[in-house]
Amino acid sequence: xxxxxxxxxxxxxxxxxxxxxxxxxxxxxxxxxxxxxxxxxxxxxxxxxxxxxxxxxxxxxxxxxxxxxxxxxxxxxxxxxxxxxxxxxxxxxxxxxxxxxxxxxxxxxxxxxxxxxxxxxxxxxxxxxxxxxxxxxxxxxxxxxxxxxxxxxxxxxxxxxxxxxxxxxxxxxxxxxxxxxxxxxxxxxxxxxxxxxxxxxxxxxxxxxxxxxxxxxxxxxxxxxxxxxxxxxxxxxxxxxxxxxxxxxxxxxxxxxxxxxxxxxxxxxxxxxxxxxxxxxxxxxxxxxxxxxxxxxxxxxxxxxxxxxxxxxxxxxxxxxxxxxxxxxxxxxxxxxxxxxxxxxxxxxxxxxxxxxxxxxxxxxxxxxxxxxxxxxxxxxxxxxxxxxxxxxxxxxxxxxxxxxxxxxxxxxxxxxxxxxxxxxxxxxxxxxxxxxxxxxxxxxxxxxxxxxxxxxxxxxxxxxxxxxxxxxxxxxxxxxxxxxxxxxxxxxxxxxxxxxxxxxxxxxxxxxxxxxxxxxxxxxxxxxxxxxxxxxxxxxxxxxxxxxxxxxxxxxxxxxxxxxxxxxxxxxxxxxxxxxxxxxxxxxxxxxxxxxxxxxxxxxxxxxxxxxxxxxxxxxxxxxxxxxxxxxxxxxxxxxxxxxxxxxxxxxxxxxxxxxxxxxxxxxxxxxxxxxxxxxxxxxxxxxxxxxxxxxxxxxxxxxxxxxxxxxxxxxxxxxxxxxxxxxxxxxxxxxxxxxxxxxxxxxxxxxxxxxxxxxxxxxxxxxxxxxxxxxxxxxxxxxxxxxxxxxxxxxxxxxxxxxxxxxxxxxxxxxxxxxxxxxxxxxxxxxxxxxxxxxxxxxxxxxxxxxxxxxxxxxxxxxxxxxxxxxxxxxxxxxxxxxxxxxxxxxxxxxxxxxxxxxxxxxxxxxxxxxxxxxxxxxxxxxx
Numbered sequence: 001x002x003x004x005x006x007x008x009x010x011x012x013x014x015x016x017x018x019x020x021x022x023x024x025x026x027x028x029x030x031x032x033x034x035x036x037x038x039x040x041x042x043x044x045x046x047x048x049x050x051x052x053x054x055x056x057x058x059x060x061x062x063x064x065x066x067x068x069x070x071x072x073x074x075x076x077x078x079x080x081x082x083x084x085x086x087x088x089x090x091x092x093x094x095x096x097x098x099x100x101x102x103x104x105x106x107x108x109x110x111x112x113x114x115x116x117x118x119x120x121x122x123x124x125x126x127x128x129x130x131x132x133x134x135x136x137x138x139x140x141x142x143x144x145x146x147x148x149x150x151x152x153x154x155x156x157x158x159x160x161x162x163x164x165x166x167x168x169x170x171x172x173x174x175x176x177x178x179x180x181x182x183x184x185x186x187x188x189x190x191x192x193x194x195x196x197x198x199x200x201x202x203x204x205x206x207x208x209x210x211x212x213x214x215x216x217x218x219x220x221x222x223x224x225x226x227x228x229x230x231x232x233x234x235x236x237x238x239x240x241x242x243x244x245x246x247x248x249x250x251x252x253x254x255x256x257x258x259x260x261x262x263x264x265x266x267x268x269x270x271x272x273x274x275x276x277x278x279x280x281x282x283x284x285x286x287x288x289x290x291x292x293x294x295x296x297x298x299x300x301x302x303x304x305x306x307x308x309x310x311x312x313x314x315x316x317x318x319x320x321x322x323x324x325x326x327x328x329x330x331x332x333x334x335x336x337x338x339x340x341x342x343x344x345x346x347x348x349x350x351x352x353x354x355x356x357x358x359x360x361x362x363x364x365x366x367x368x369x370x371x372x373x374x375x376x377x378x379x380x381x382x383x384x385x386x387x388x389x390x391x392x393x394x395x396x397x398x399x400x401x402x403x404x405x406x407x408x409x410x411x412x413x414x415x416x417x418x419x420x421x422x423x424x425x426x427x428x429x430x431x432x433x434x435x436x437x438x439x440x441x442x443x444x445x446x447x448x449x450x451x452x453x454x455x456x457x458x459x460x461x462x463x464x465x466x467x468x469x470x471x472x473x474x475x476x477x478x479x480x481x482x483x484x485x486x487x488x489x490x491x492x493x494x495x496x497x498x499x500x501x502x503x504x505x506x507x508x509x510x511x512x513x514x515x516x517x518x519x520x521x522x523x524x525x526x527x528x529x530x531x532x533x534x535x536x537x538x539x540x541x542x543x544x545x546x547x548x549x550x551x552x553x554x555x556x557x558x559x560x561x562x563x564x565x566x567x568x569x570x571x572x573x574x575x576x577x578x579x580x581x582x583x584x585x586x587x588x589x590x591x592x593x594x595x596x597x598x599x600x601x602x603x604x605x606x607x608x609x610x611x612x613x614x615x616x617x618x619x620x621x622x623x624x625x626x627x628x629x630x631x632x633x634x635x636x637x638x639x640x641x642x643x644x645x646x647x648x649x650x651x652x653x654x655x656x657x658x659x660x661x662x663x664x665x666x667x668x669x670x671x672x673x674x675x676x677x678x679x680x681x682x683x684x685x686x687x688x689x690x691x692x693x694x695x696x697x698x699x700x701x702x703x704x705x706x707x708x709x710x711x712x713x714x715x716x717x718x719x720x721x722x723x724x725x726x727x728x729x730x731x732x733x734x735x736x737x738x739x740x741x742x743x744x745x746x747x748x749x750x751x752x753x754x755x756x757x758x759x760x761x762x763x764x765x766x767x768x769x770x771x772x773x774x775x776x777x778x779x780x781x782x783x784x785x786x787x788x789x790x791x792x793x794x795x796x797x798x799x800x801x802x803x804x805x806x807x808x809x810x811x812x813x814x815x816x817x818x819x820x821x822x823x824x825x826x827x828x829x830x831x832x833x834x835x836x837x838x839x840x841x842x843x844x845x846x847x848x849x850x851x852x853x854x855x856x857x858x859x860x861x862x863x864x865x866x867x868x869x870x871x872x873x874x875x876x877x878x879x880x881x882x883x884x885x886x887x888x889x890x891x892x893x894x895x896x897x898x899x900x901x902x903x904x905x906x907x908x909x910x911x912x913x914x915x916x917x918x919x920x921x922x923x924x925x926x927x928x929x930x
Contacts, residue, residue, distance in 0.1 A: 015041070019090075023097040031097070031104035038094045039111045042125075045087055049122045084124045091129065102201030106314035109205035113212045114490060126217035133210035134223065141203045142229070145177040150232065156190055156252055157234045159183040163260075163289050164230030165282050165439070178225060180263060183232040186255045190248065200259055204266050204312060204412065211270040227271045227282050231260055239296050250304050257297045258309045258410060264290050265412040272418045280424045284442045287421070288435075291447050294404055301402040309410035315486050316409065320478045324406040409483040414455050416488075416499045421452065422506035429517045429542075446541050449510055453548035456500075457555075459488050463496045465555045493561055494570075500556050501570050505577035511549045511605075512581070514542045518608035529610055535653030543611045550605075550617040557624040595629045599637050606641060612657055612665040615645045619672045626676060635676040642673035649709040656704075658714055666710045667718035674726045681730060681751040684723050688758040692716065696762035717770025720759065724778035727752060731782065736789040742797055746804065749790050753811040756782060760815045763822070767876065769835070772822060776838035779819055783845040786812070791852050798860045806865065809853055816846055825876045 019041070022034025091112070098105035111117070118126070143150065151160040161179055185200035207226070214223055234253055237243055245253065264286045271283050301307060306323050425444035432438065432445055462485050488496065518534070525531045533539070556574075561567050568591065575594035576586045582601045588594060599622060609615045619642055626634040646669045650657040670687070677683045691711040695703060705711040711719060734748045760775060794805045823839045823846075826832065857866045872880050 020093070023094060028101060028103055031101050032107055035094055035098065035104050035108040036111065038090050038108065039117070041090060042087055042112065043117055043120065045083055046117075046120050046122055046125065049083055049125075050120070053122075081124075084122075084128060087125050088128055088132070092132075099202075100196045100198055102198045103311065103314055105198065105202050106205040106312070109202070109209040110314050110486075113205070113209040115212070115487070116490060118212050118216050121213075121216070123217055126213050130210070130213045130217045133206065133213060137203075137206055137210050141180065141199060141206065142178045142226075143181050145179045145230070150179060150181070152184070155184070155187040157183070157187060157238060157249055157256075159187070159232045160235055161230040162233040162236070163264075165228035165285055166225070166230075178229045179232055180226075180229060181232045182259045182263065183234060183256045186252060186259065190252050190255075201310065204259075204262055205314065207263075208266050208269070215270070224271070224274075224279065227267060227274075227279060227286070231263065233257075233260060241299055247304065250300060251307055254297060254300050254304060254307055255310055257293050257300070258312075261290055261293045261297070262312045262410075262412040264293075265414060268418055269412075269415040270417075272415075272420050277424070280421070281442050284421065284425060284444065284448065285439055287448045287451060288438070288442065288445075291451055298402045298404060301407075309407060312410060312412050313483060313486070316483055318409040318483065321409055321480070322478070324402060406480050408480040411484060413484045413487055416459070416491075416496070419452060419456055419499070419503045421448075422503045422510070427510040427513050427545075429513065444510075446514070446538070446545055449545050450541055450548070453507070453545055453552065456503075457548045457552050459485070459496070460500060460552050460555045463488055463491075463493060464500070464559045464561075466558060466560055493559070494567065497556065497559055497561060497567065498570060500552065501574040504553060504556060504574055505581070507549045507552065508578060508581060511546050514546055515605055515608050517542065518610065522607065529649075530651040532653070534610060535651075543614050546605070546609075547611070547614045547617045550614075550621045554617065554621040554624045557621070557628050562628060592629045592631050595625045596631060596633050599625055599634050603637065603641065606644065609645075610651075612650045612662055615648075616665045616668045619645070619668065623672055623676070636678075639673055639676040639678075642669050642676070645669045646673065646708050646710050649704075656702075658712075663715050663718045666715045667722050669710065670719055670722045671726075674722065680726055681748065681755065684726065684755050685751060685758070687719070687723065688755065692719065693758065693762060696765055699766075713766070713768075717768060717774065720771045720774040721778075723755070724759065724774050724782070727755060728778055728781045728785075731785050731789075734789070736792045736796075742793060745789075745793050746797055746801070746808075749786070749793060750804070750808055750811075752782065752786075753808050753815070756815045757811050760818050763818065763876075769832070772826070773835055773838075775819070775822060776826065776835060776842055780838070780842045780845050783816075783842075783849055787845070787848055787852055791856060795856055795859070798856070798862075802860075802862075812849070816849060819846060821874050821876060824873050 015037075019034050019037045022030045022037065025031055025034070094108050095105070098108055121129075145161060147161075152158065159181075164177070164179075166177060180203065182200055182203075185197055185203075188195065189197045189200070211223060233239070233256055238245070238253060239257075268283050268286050268290075271279055271286075274280060274283065301324075305325070308321070308323060311318060421444075427444050427446055427449045429446065430443070458481065518539075521531075521533060522529070525533070562571050571591060572589060572594065575591070575598050578601060579586050579594055579597045582604075583597070586594070586597075602618070602622060602625075605618055609618050619638065622634065622638045622641060625631075626638050646666070650662065674680045674683055687708075691705045691708040694705050695711055695713060695716060701713060703712065731748065731752055734745055736745060756779070760779075763771065763775070790808075794808065798805045819842065823843050826835045826839050829836070854866050857863055874880055
């Protein structure tokens with residue numbers, strides 16, 4: 001645009017005309033295009049100014065330097081002073097034209113405040129912008145507080161000043177208090193929609209732009225009064241729901257709360273980097289205010305089911321967002337909303353995860369009262385009143401509260417600078433004081449720790465965690481979690497990892513406090529883990545904080561950037577800081593040694609990890625270090641820790657832990673154990689012999705194995721899937737070859753067939769759909785590997801070790817017989833298409849196995865050892881299936897009598913009656929009821 005050529009001058013004019021037309025258009029889309037064009041133009045002109053200064057054409061003060069390149073006859077030549085005026089004219093024009101269009105105005109200010117653009121602005125432009133934006137903000141967005149004039153009762157809702165912190169200052173000089181009149185703007189817009197009042201929409205992005213430019217070009221002290229100034233809100237009685245409100249009043253109140261939350265979020269974004277300790281304390285109080293308002297807005301959102309919060313993420317499209325159903329009108333059938341089957345006696349409803357429950361009811365600091373005793377010191381269970389009842393009604397997550405994670409698209413993004421608070425404060429588990437006392441001497445509470453860790457965990461997962469290949473680009477479902485990462489995604493992975501590496505040791509300093517809290521409780525309870533004082537709402541919050549901290553660390557150490565030598569120093573620094581927590585100064589500089597010592601430190605959390613999901617996060621962190629270093633020492637520790645968790649009797653406030661979430665965690669324990677153990681196949685054999693067989697033999701529904709209490713009928717399906725999947729992964733690397741160790745391969749083949757027999761044979765007594773699915777899904781790759789590599793191995797070894805080879809075939813034969821039964825029964829169940837899809841390919845592998853074994857025995861002159869017979873079709877209970885019923889199944893008359901080898905010494909199938917004992921669930925369990 002600033003080229004001296006005349007053609008570029010005409011192009012400049014055309015672009016200016018286009019931008020002006022777009023900015024003055026009535027269409028919001030065109031206005032947004034004009035806004036982006038202005039931002040790009042400002043960025044281009046800033047680059048041009050830097051280029052001119054570096055080339056010496058002009059000096060830094062905007063005056064021409066000598067030389068032929070500085071002289072031209074073109075009157076359109078622009079030098080820095082002229083360019084500063086042009087840039088400011090563009091910015092002023094964009095602000096003016098978008099004044100009544102909050103979407104375009106917010107987009108312009110947010111894009112202009114991008115760190116990459118701000119850091120590239122010449123100081124002349126930055127200083128000019130800082131002065132203008134400060135003056136405009138002071139004139140338009142803040143007011144002097146005069147109680148008689150500011151606090152009004154003649155509007156839709158009464159308004160008064162709330163969350164005022166400047167009275168905490170020790171300064172003696174008198175100054176006029178200022179306020180941000182959020183409630184006044186919202187109510188004026190509600191009372192007169194035609195007035196087009198947009199101040200409440202523009203104040204937050206304007207503050208972000210002003211603060212970003214001010215900190216870059218001037219001094220942040222010029223706007224530090226905004227940190228402690230109050231905001232106009234509804235009275236506390238309205239916030240707490242003590243007043244009866246109309247629908248319009250309720251929605252207006254929600255608007256006020258959402259705008260206030262986002263104002264405070266943007267305030268802490270800027271002031272979190274303040275060096276002054278008093279300002280850091282004010283930032284901490286603002287975090288407490290945010291948590292308080294979030295707790296308040298949850299209660300109000302229940303009353304406005306179709307409410308849509310005001311937009312604050314102007315660079316993201318939230319048009320597909322839909323309000324969250326609160327479930328008040330679901331399942332109402334008949335009198336009392338019985339909900340049909342869901343209300344059946346003894347039927348347990350879906351379990352709400354602990355994190356969701358905490359999202360719906362976090363203990364926060366109220367604006368006018370405290371939560372005394374929520375987070376106190378450890379108390380022995382015997383000293384608790386009503387110690388037998390582990391969870392009171394007040395501790396349970398209220399069912400009528402809303403999960404705010406669904407409203408994430410309507411909250412401003414927190415910058416990584418906010419996590420600098422970890423460098424100043426350490427969490428405390430002391431009793432929380434009333435707010436009026438807490439605000440005088442604020443302390444870092446678990447509520448604030450959870451708030452920060454949850455946000456950081458989302459950022460790390462978005463930026464550093466390795467993602468699996470997704471489906472259709474963009475996905476087909478609206479995901480609120482995908483929003484609020486615009487500034488984060490503009491940063492490089494390395495810069496984000498550096499920020500995380502800097503705060504990770506500080507995070508574990510906080511986790512150590514919580515770990516010691518639980519260690520003291522266990523000591524007071526004499527090591528008993530099912531005491532009521534371990535399952536209060538405060539303890540659940542502590543568990544979640546530890547879990548989030550470990551999730552952050554696991555994602556950090558799993559970052560693929562550590563494969564590059566450029567990031568080794570960052571890794572060494574972080575590991576050293578963690579090791580220093582247990583041994584002081586660190587002398588070694590080897591990654592493996594530091595990682596091993598870090599694992600020793602992390603194992604100190606083993607005894608205090610009393611929640612099944614927390615244990616999974618702990619294992620994930622240890623496993624990430626094992627994969628990072630490939631250390632056998634760490635793998636052994638991971639395997640030993642996972643084994644410890646599988647042998648633990650997990651409890652909740654309501655009794656033994658169970659449900660889908662628990663089953664998933666048990667599967668993770670066994671996955672980490674088998675992935676890191678030295679001999680996975682031997683471990684699986686031990687698992688089936690010691691734990692699985694015992695559960696199958698016991699007909700009690702809630703029976704748990706004594707050695708492994710995590711093995712029950714409810715978890716068998718998950719364990720089957722993990723075990724069989726592990727087998728397929730192990731044998732995939734055991735391929736036959738001329739140079740391979742054949743004895744080792746034969747042992748692997750023996751173990752594999754033994755495991756398959758132990759997995760399939762117990763299904764004659766009891767099974768469920770999850771187990772059948774695992775068997776159908778993973779038996780095929782096992783049989784295919786047997787055909788591809790096992791049979792050539794048997795061909796080679798048969799003459800030397802014929803008895804061993806025959807035993808392998810006999811063992812496999814027993815397993816494949818019942819696989820035929822499973823296939824036939826699954827085909828008859830026309831309602832379960834998902835299971836039936838596995839049948840054709842598995843039957844093909846079964847038939848191939850028959851003929852391949854026959855060929856191998858014939859080639860070794862042992863044809864007499866093989867006898868081909870006709871199997872009768874039977875269902876899972878052992879009852880014979882009439883052939884006509886199978887023919888009618890739609891196979892075009894194909895006969896369903898399968899051929900199966902009968903090795904020497906094995907009775908004919910026709911003479912064998914299956915042991916079809918019904919499990920406790922009776923025949924219904926065959927219908928695949930999970």
